[in-house]
Amino acid sequence: MQPTQSQKADVFWALHEGEAFLIPNPWDAGSAKVLEALGFEALASTSGGFAFTLGRMDGDVTLDEVVEHTRALDQASSLPLSIDLENGYGSDPEDAARAVVAVAEAGAVGGSIEDYDPAEERIYEVDHAAERIVAAREATARLGFPFTLTARAENHFRGNPDLDDTILRLQAYERAGADILYAPRLGSLDEVRAISEATSKPLNVLARSGWSMSEIAAAGGQRISIGAQLAWVAVGAMAAAAKEMRDTGDLSSLRSSVRLEEWLGG
Numbered sequence: 001m002q003p004t005q006s007q008k009a010d011v012f013w014a015l016h017e018g019e020a021f022l023i024p025n026p027w028d029a030g031s032a033k034v035l036e037a038l039g040f041e042a043l044a045s046t047s048g049g050f051a052f053t054l055g056r057m058d059g060d061v062t063l064d065e066v067v068e069h070t071r072a073l074d075q076a077s078s079l080p081l082s083i084d085l086e087n088g089y090g091s092d093p094e095d096a097a098r099a100v101v102a103v104a105e106a107g108a109v110g111g112s113i114e115d116y117d118p119a120e121e122r123i124y125e126v127d128h129a130a131e132r133i134v135a136a137r138e139a140t141a142r143l144g145f146p147f148t149l150t151a152r153a154e155n156h157f158r159g160n161p162d163l164d165d166t167i168l169r170l171q172a173y174e175r176a177g178a179d180i181l182y183a184p185r186l187g188s189l190d191e192v193r194a195i196s197e198a199t200s201k202p203l204n205v206l207a208r209s210g211w212s213m214s215e216i217a218a219a220g221g222q223r224i225s226i227g228a229q230l231a232w233v234a235v236g237a238m239a240a241a242a243k244e245m246r247d248t249g250d251l252s253s254l255r256s257s258v259r260l261e262e263w264l265g266g
Contacts, residue, residue, distance in 0.1 A: 002078050006145040009109040012042055012080035013146055016180065016202040020217035022224045025084075027231040028053050029076035030264065036077045037263040043077060044110075045069065047084040049231035058228070059118050063089040063099055067106045074107025082110030082148065091117055091124070093135030100136045100147065110148035112182060115169065116158055123154060126169050130176040137177030150204060151178035157185045167198045174201050180223065182206075189219040196220020 003011070015021050023042050026032035027049030035043060048058035050069050061069075070083050083103045088096035096113045103111050113136050115129035116122070124132070133151050140147035151173035155166045170181045182204035186192055189211065196203050196219065205221035207229070216224050241253035 005107065005109060008078075008080040009145040009147065012082070012109050012148055013179075015042055015080075016148070016222055020213065020222050020224065022207075022213060022226075023082070024230060025049060025226045025228065026073060026077075027228070029072050031230070031234075032073045032076040032079075034263045036079050040079065042080040042082070043073065044082040044225050045073060045084050046226075046228040046231060047086050048228035052228075052231060052235065059086065063102060066099075067102050070103045070106040070108050080109045081107060082112065082150065083108045085111045085113055087116055087118060088113050088132065088136070091119070091128075093132045096132040097135040097139035100149065101139050101143070104140065104143050104147055108147075109145065110150065110180075112150035112152050112180075114152035114154050115173075116154040123158060123160065126172050129169065130172045133173050133176035133178050148179045149177065150180040150182050151176070152182045152184065154184070156183055156187065156191075161187060163191055163194060167195055170195060170199050174199055180204050184227065189215055192216065192219040192221055 021041065023044045024035045024040055025044050025046035026035055027046055032043055047061065051058050051061050054061065054065070066083065066085070070081070074081055085099045085103065088099040100111050100113070113132060115124045117124055133149070136149055140149055151170070153166045153169040153173070155162050166183045170183060174181060179201060181195070181199055181201050183195060184206040186205070192203070192205055202222035203220055204223040204225055205216050207224050207226050213224060244250055244253050
C-alpha cells in the first residue's frame with residue numbers, strides 16, 4: 001500500500017531528527033525510480049536538472065511546469081519529496097505562498113524558497129526575503145500535514161560569499177518560520193560549522209567533491225543534498241561516450257550495466 005501524503009510528511013520530518021542523511025536529486029521519473037530502488041529514504045528535485053530535461057537552462061521553467069514535474073516524481077516514487085521552488089516564481093510574498101501550496105497539492109511534502117530575484121539579478125533585502133518565508137509558512141500551515149519548509153540564502157551561490165550576511169539571513173528566516181536552513185555552495189567546512197553554531201534549525205548542505213558525509217555531519221550538516229550534480233554526472237558520461245564514438249569509431253563505451261527490470265519494475 002502506498003503511504004499517504006501525511007505519512008510521507010511525518011517520515012520526512014523524522015529524518016531531520018535522526019542522524020545526518022543524504023537526499024539525492026532526481027531530474028525525471030526514471031531517475032526517481034532508480035534512486036528509490038537504491039534504498040534512499042527521501043528525494044529532492046533539482047531545478048537545474050529538470051530544466052535540462054526540457055532543453056533549457058536553470059531558471060527557465062514556469063511554476064505550472066514545476067507542478068507537473070512534481071506530480072510525475074510523486075507518482076514515480078513512494079518516497080517523501082521536496083521541491084526546489086527557486087524564488088517562488090515571483091518576488092512577492094504571495095508568490096512564495098502560491099508556489100508551496102501548488103507543489104503540495106501535486107504531492108510534495110517539502111519545498112525550498114530562495115532569496116534571489118532572477119528578474120533583477122539581485123539578492124532580496126533581508127526583511128523582504130523573511131516576509132516571503134512568513135507567507136509560505138502561513139500557507140503551509142493550512143495544508144493539513146506538516147510541510148517541511150526550507151529557506152535558502154543564495155549569497156555564496158550568487159558570487160557574494162559574505163558569511164556574516166548569510167548567517168544574519170538564515171537567522172531571520174529561522175525566526176520567520178523556516179524548518180530547514182540552506183546556504184548552497186559554501187566554500188569550506190568551517191563555514192558549515194559557523195552557520196550550524198549560529199542557528200538552531202536543521203542545516204541542509206550541498207555536497208561537493210572533496211568532502212565526505214562524515215565531515216559534513218561533524219561540521220553540523222543534517223541533510224546533505226546533491227543538487228543538479230548527479231544529473232551532470234549522467235550527462236557528462238553520455239557526452240563523453242558519444243564523443244569517443246564520434247572521434248574514434250570505438251563503440252566499447254556502449255557496454256552497460258544498468259538493471260532496468262530491477263530499478264523500474266517495482
